[in-house]
Amino acid sequence: MKNTFTGAAAEKAVGDGGKAWSSGGSGSHVLARRVMQLVMFLVGFVVLWMFLYNSASSFGFPTFSHYFIDDDESSQILGFMYQAVYDPKLESVLRNASMEHKTVIMTTLNNAWAEPGSIFDLFLESFRLGNQTQKLINHLVVITLDQKAHARCLALHNHCYQLETKGDNFTGEAFFMTPDYLHMMWRRIEFLHSVLAMGYSFVFTDTDIMWLRDPFKQFYKDADFQIACDYFNGRSYDLNNMPNGGFTYVKSNSRTIWFYKFWFNSRKNYPKMHDQDVLNKIKKHPFISNMKLKIRFLSTSYFGGFCERKDEFDKVSTMHANCCIGVENKVSDLKVLLEDWKRYMALSENEKKQSHISWSVSQSCR
Ligand SMILES: *[C@@H]1O[C@H](CO)[C@@H](O)[C@H](O)[C@H]1NC(C)=O
Ligand SMILES: *[C@@H]1O[C@H](CO)[C@@H](O)[C@H](O)[C@H]1NC(C)=O
Ligand SMILES: *[C@@H]1O[C@H](CO)[C@@H](O)[C@H](O)[C@H]1NC(C)=O
Numbered sequence: 001m002k003n004t005f006t007g008a009a010a011e012k013a014v015g016d017g018g019k020a021w022s023s024g025g026s027g028s029h030v031l032a033r034r035v036m037q038l039v040m041f042l043v044g045f046v047v048l049w050m051f052l053y054n055s056a057s058s059f060g061f062p063t064f065s066h067y068f069i070d071d072d073e074s075s076q077i078l079g080f081m082y083q084a085v086y087d088p089k090l091e092s093v094l095r096n097a098s099m100e101h102k103t104v105i106m107t108t109l110n111n112a113w114a115e116p117g118s119i120f121d122l123f124l125e126s127f128r129l130g131n132q133t134q135k136l137i138n139h140l141v142v143i144t145l146d147q148k149a150h151a152r153c154l155a156l157h158n159h160c161y162q163l164e165t166k167g168d169n170f171t172g173e174a175f176f177m178t179p180d181y182l183h184m185m186w187r188r189i190e191f192l193h194s195v196l197a198m199g200y201s202f203v204f205t206d207t208d209i210m211w212l213r214d215p216f217k218q219f220y221k222d223a224d225f226q227i228a229c230d231y232f233n234g235r236s237y238d239l240n241n242m243p244n245g246g247f248t249y250v251k252s253n254s255r256t257i258w259f260y261k262f263w264f265n266s267r268k269n270y271p272k273m274h275d276q277d278v279l280n281k282i283k284k285h286p287f288i289s290n291m292k293l294k295i296r297f298l299s300t301s302y303f304g305g306f307c308e309r310k311d312e313f314d315k316v317s318t319m320h321a322n323c324c325i326g327v328e329n330k331v332s333d334l335k336v337l338l339e340d341w342k343r344y345m346a347l348s349e350n351e352k353k354q355s356h357i358s359w360s361v362s363q364s365c366r
Contacts (some may be wrong), residue, residue, distance in 0.1 A: 086173045090161055094200050097141045097159040102252070102313050108163075108188055111148040112327060119207050119327065122334045124156060126210035126296070129341060133211045143191065145184065163191060184243075185274045186267055191337055193260035196252045205248035208321040208330050212341055215317040223296040224256050226259040228303040239283050241297040244305070244322055255293045264288060306333070306365050311358035313344045324365030325360040332364045 053235040097104050127137045141159045144150035153160035195202055203215065220226055220236070228247035233240065250256050263279060270278045282288065283295070300308045305320035319337055321330040342357050347355060 003357070038268055044241060044266065048147045049139045076121070076172070087164075090195075091198060093141055093159055093161045094198065097138045097139050098200065101201065102140070102199055103203070105136060105139065105196075105203045106143060106192070106195070107205050107207050108143045108145060108184075108191075109149045109153060110145040110184070111152070111208060114144075114149040114152040116152075118331055119334070120152070120156075120363075122208040122331065126212065126338060126341075129338060129345070130210075130212040130214075131345070132214050135275060136211065137215065145187075148317070163187070182272070182274055185276075189260060189264045189275050193257065193264055196250065196257045196260055199252050201249075201251045203249045204247065205318070206320065208324075208334065209247055209305075210319045210334060211317070211339070213317040214320060215249070218298070218302045218317055220296045222294060223249075223251075224294040225250050225254060225259065226296045226298055228318070228320065229300055230305065230307040232297060232300040232308065234299075237298065238259060238297065239295070241278065243283075244307075244320065245279060246320055246322065247298070247303055247318060255291050258291055259288065259293050269277065306362055309359055309362065313357075314352065316331060318324060320358075321365065330365035333361045335359045336363060 034185050041355065051169075072237075094102075094104055108121070124137070127133045127140075127274055129220055135348050137160070140157070141161060142153045144153050144162045147162075150160060150162040164258055166249055192202065192204060205211070226249045227243040230244045231242040235241070250260075262285075263275070263282065266278050266282050267273070267275075270281055273281070301310050301315045302317045303320075304310050304312075304318070305322040307323035310316070321334050324330050324333060337359060340357070340361070343358055344352065
């Protein structure tokens with residue numbers, strides 16, 4: 001399972017050994033012994049490697065990871081070992097925020113969205129206004145992208161981690177599709193890959209997503225990678241859905257660790273595209289189906305947004321200010337949205353069932 005590659009290597013070693021045995025079966029004991037030694041060496045190496053992998057990952061860091069990935073296709077198939085050393089500070093923040101099954105909620109934050117009265121305040125407020133979402137804030141890790149956002153996070157929240165961004169300056173508003181924006185989005189995918197490699201599963205949420213109900217009640221039990229959609233066609237398995245990378249639930253396992261690396265590396269084939277567009281390009285790639293990555297798309301009835309607005313107040317878990325460009329527009333519409341939600345929550349059970357309320361948003365976001 002976890003050691004797919006190890007298993008394949010062992011199988012291959014045994015297979016090759018078997019072939020050598022039968023072809024050398026004419027009494028050549030020396031050759032047979034050599035082959036035997038080689039097989040034993042390979043098996044020993046694999047066992048040692050499995051031991052290192054397992055013991056290292058139970059301590060969290062440093063850890064050895066294995067991928068099938070590089071830029072050219074032949075090395076993707078052959079595979080190679082990759083070693084990474086993780087920041088112990090990150091490990092301690094994750095451990096501290098983790099719920100059961102090593103799972104955390106994560107978001108990224110820069111100063112433009114962290115300023116008082118801006119998106120981060122609304123995001124935190126949504127957890128307080130949501131139904132049974134208050135407790136989830138204890139499992140939220142905020143990844144800050146600059147010094148100011150970090151200071152603001154520490155003032156409001158318990159689990160903040162500043163991402164080392166040598167030379168990068170993410171402090172201003174990163175305008176949609178500018179080089180800074182693209183760089184920030186890809187940095188995020190790379191970072192989430194390392195979180196998975198550390199053995200943590202996560203719900204990644206953009207901060208312009210309001211948490212109104214506990215989403216864990218709606219997730220599919222058996223999926224590796226679940227993602228919200230700008231537009232959902234009603235079929236959760238259908239790769240033709242239009243996913244939105246702002247909200248994902250990803251379980252840490254060998255398939256997802258491989259997939260995030262594959263996704264990140266695919267950026268080189270599609271320059272000037274952001275992570276979400278590249279995901280749409282690669283989602284039908286045969287490597288992904290060969291890896292048996294279990295992908296599910298989440299319904300906009302539960303994981304909604306401004307792109308495809310549903311007025312199903314009795315279902316909604318999260319609402320995303322997607323299809324909306326500009327921090328001012330998002331802030332003003334998200335405020336309206338939270339007012340709608342408060343009004344809904346204040347209704348009696350009967351009124352909730354009978355009323356036909358709809359979101360009064362998409363005022364600035366048009
Ligand atoms: C762990 O979390 C608690 C609050 O939940 C906080 O006071 C403490 O500083 C955290 N420790 C680390 C290492 O982040
Ligand atoms: C919150 O959710 C619970 C269970 O999901 C439900 O029984 C309760 O009525 C909800 N509260 C409000 C205020 O809607
Ligand atoms: C980062 O960019 C902001 C403007 O977006 C600027 O005010 C600030 O000085 C820059 N910081 C560094 C360290 O270059």
